[in-house]
Amino acid sequence: MSVGAYMSQISVSRSVVVTLAFSLIPFSLLAQKPTGGGSGTPTGTTTTTTNTPTAPTTPRPSIPTTTNSNMDFNRPIFLRGKVVMDQGMQITEPIPIQRVCNGQARREGYTDSQGNFSIQVGDNSNFQDASESGSAFGGMRPAQVNTRQLWNCELRAVMPGYSSSIISLAGRDFNDMGSVGNIVLHRIGGAEGNSISVTSLKAPDKAKREYQKALENYDDKKFSDAEKHVAKAVELYPQYATAWELRGKVQMMQHQDEEAVKSYEAAIAADDKLVSPYIRLAAVYSIQSNWKEVLRLTDRATSLDPFNYPDAWLLKGAAEYNLKQFPDAERSTVKALNLDKEHHFPRAELLMGSLLQMKQNYVGAAEHFRAFLKYEPKAPEAAQISSFLAKYDAQTASAMPAAANEKQPKE
Numbered sequence: 001m002s003v004g005a006y007m008s009q010i011s012v013s014r015s016v017v018v019t020l021a022f023s024l025i026p027f028s029l030l031a032q033k034p035t036g037g038g039s040g041t042p043t044g045t046t047t048t049t050t051n052t053p054t055a056p057t058t059p060r061p062s063i064p065t066t067t068n069s070n071m072d073f074n075r076p077i078f079l080r081g082k083v084v085m086d087q088g089m090q091i092t093e094p095i096p097i098q099r100v101c102n103g104q105a106r107r108e109g110y111t112d113s114q115g116n117f118s119i120q121v122g123d124n125s126n127f128q129d130a131s132e133s134g135s136a137f138g139g140m141r142p143a144q145v146n147t148r149q150l151w152n153c154e155l156r157a158v159m160p161g162y163s164s165s166i167i168s169l170a171g172r173d174f175n176d177m178g179s180v181g182n183i184v185l186h187r188i189g190g191a192e193g194n195s196i197s198v199t200s201l202k203a204p205d206k207a208k209r210e211y212q213k214a215l216e217n218y219d220d221k222k223f224s225d226a227e228k229h230v231a232k233a234v235e236l237y238p239q240y241a242t243a244w245e246l247r248g249k250v251q252m253m254q255h256q257d258e259e260a261v262k263s264y265e266a267a268i269a270a271d272d273k274l275v276s277p278y279i280r281l282a283a284v285y286s287i288q289s290n291w292k293e294v295l296r297l298t299d300r301a302t303s304l305d306p307f308n309y310p311d312a313w314l315l316k317g318a319a320e321y322n323l324k325q326f327p328d329a330e331r332s333t334v335k336a337l338n339l340d341k342e343h344h345f346p347r348a349e350l351l352m353g354s355l356l357q358m359k360q361n362y363v364g365a366a367e368h369f370r371a372f373l374k375y376e377p378k379a380p381e382a383a384q385i386s387s388f389l390a391k392y393d394a395q396t397a398s399a400m401p402a403a404a405n406e407k408q409p410k411e
Helices: 205-219 223-234 242-255 257-270 276-287 290-306 310-322 326-339 347-358 362-375 382-407
Strands: 079-083 096-100 104-110 118-121 153-155 160-163 182-187
Touching: 096 257, 104 118, 104 257, 104 276, 104 310, 153 182, 182 223, 205 223, 205 242, 223 242, 223 290, 257 276, 276 290, 276 310, 290 310, 310 326, 326 347, 347 362
Parallel strands: 079 182
Antiparallel strands: 079 118, 096 104, 096 153, 160 182
16 A cells, blocks of 8 residues: 655656555556645645536527537637635636536646636646546546537636635637626534645735746646746745745656655745745655655644545545554544545545455455446556455355345244
8 A cells, every 4th residue: 555646736756666565456646636726636625516507498598409409519619707815815726627527527727826827628638637537437438528518517626625606607608708697605514624835825926927837847747947037036036935835846757756855844944834845844754655744744734624535535644544544544534534525535445354354354445446446437446456355255154145045943
């Protein structure tokens, strides 16, 4: 079992395998990329929800009819709007915008540094990650999204520690290029930590422009160019915590782990209430099997915000597992599972299954292993887990007739 490098907001980071001391099955625990503006992770963000609206039986004239809907597949659909904070706080970094259709979420793009977004629906397949529905969204390929299908969809923003208002797309005229309106983020919980850096709000405009260029390069996987711009941003404003964090992500993508450690440490020094750098740094140390540091950092992250980062609890549980603090590991993993309402981190199920397996609670272990396969059916461990479950089911089935016979009354 292992913990992988924490995933970035925009593109998938590399993952690693670190062997644990105990496992009946050689599983691995790979931390996935979370959603949101903090650790990204994106990931444990709580959002306000509403019942998904359905399209009216009689479409508006601007909505394509059955006879011309095939032509509509080829027409690009653009949406623009703005994300704002309920208390007037400024946005310091891009915030993911999700389209949710029939309960399935697909990331469509990001805001700019002022909170504005302009997205082409279904066009941003590069933005998808393991916490979302992927390219086969709702059974539709991205190029096949049409206006009628969008009537069953909503837009929301994703940021740890904040709930998002919802913009319904039902009944909208997608020929109109006007704004869909504002998505409002509301602070939730009483956490001490932040997912938005307060010190980064004070960055001068020139540093912000360099940061924005670095983000664009990062999105395009031009990591050497991104490094140049983000280095300039932190040179112009050394307290730019968000830029230091981005620099660490860029360095991780270039396998510069030691440099990434320094960047994440600089982010923490610049803003010690920003939660995400603690989690990213913990992920780097997990690669190095430095579980004491992983535990120290995740202890800090979960004390700053115990409500919104299931990935922090997952890393904490993995560290405690490796340090043979098994009761603590179980408590941390339970916390990760409880926070991960949308199952962004299915490997928490894998860790819990292994912990229960250790306790010879095979019924509970099987339940969590099945959940893991449900949410991550193509995992490298899937064949091994399936083999274990098959043996478990066979043993359970063979024991049932004997138990039934014991309960039969004797003649």
